Structure formats: C-alpha cells, structure tokens
Amino acid sequence: MKSLAYSVLLLASLSSSCWAQISTADQLDQQGLAATCANCHGTNGKGLPNASIPLISQLSSEELLAQLLAYKSGNRSGTLMPQLTKGYTDAQLESIANQLGQKP
Secondary structure (H helix, E strand, C coil): CHHHHHHHHHHHHHHHHHHHHHHHHHHHHHHHHHHCCHHHHCHHHCCCCCCCCCCHHHCEHHHHHHHHHHHHHCCCCCCCHHHHHCCCCHHHHHHHHHHHCECC
C-alpha cells in the first residue's frame, strides 16, 4: 500500500513539474513573438517619441489586436504591417497584443 501511495505522489510531482515547464515554454514563446515587434516599435512597444513609428505600448490589448487583424485582413493599409501580419496566425497576433498592449 505504501508503494502505491509513493507512486501516486511521484506521479503528481512529475505532472506538476511538467505543467510548470509547459507554462514556462508558452510564456517564452509569447514573449518571443512580442519581441519581433521591437525592431521597429522598440522594446515593449515603447518606441521613440516623435518618431514616425507608432508607440504601440499606449494601446490596450484589444485595440492592438484589432489593428493587427485589420492589417492582416487588408482593412487597414500600411507599408510593412500588412505583409508582416500575414505571417502570423490570429492566435499569435492575439498573444502579441496581450504581451504588448495595456491591460485594463
């Protein structure tokens, strides 16, 4: 009976450890996606004030996602953004918006 209890505890421990690693991997993936915006929009979307590139960190997550999806669908024009957004899935764009946009 002790062997069964030990096995259950070991399995529970390994399971939670695996979930922690998956969560960390997901977080790193989300941060990596958002980091692709830094080349133009600056670290964390803060950019440079008075530059020609928008400061996306001032947008809410919802506003940012709406703009990204508008670029992707062609409902919003731009120089690079329409092409760039087509390289991402809608879920990836949502992740980027959640990472960079302001939370309510």
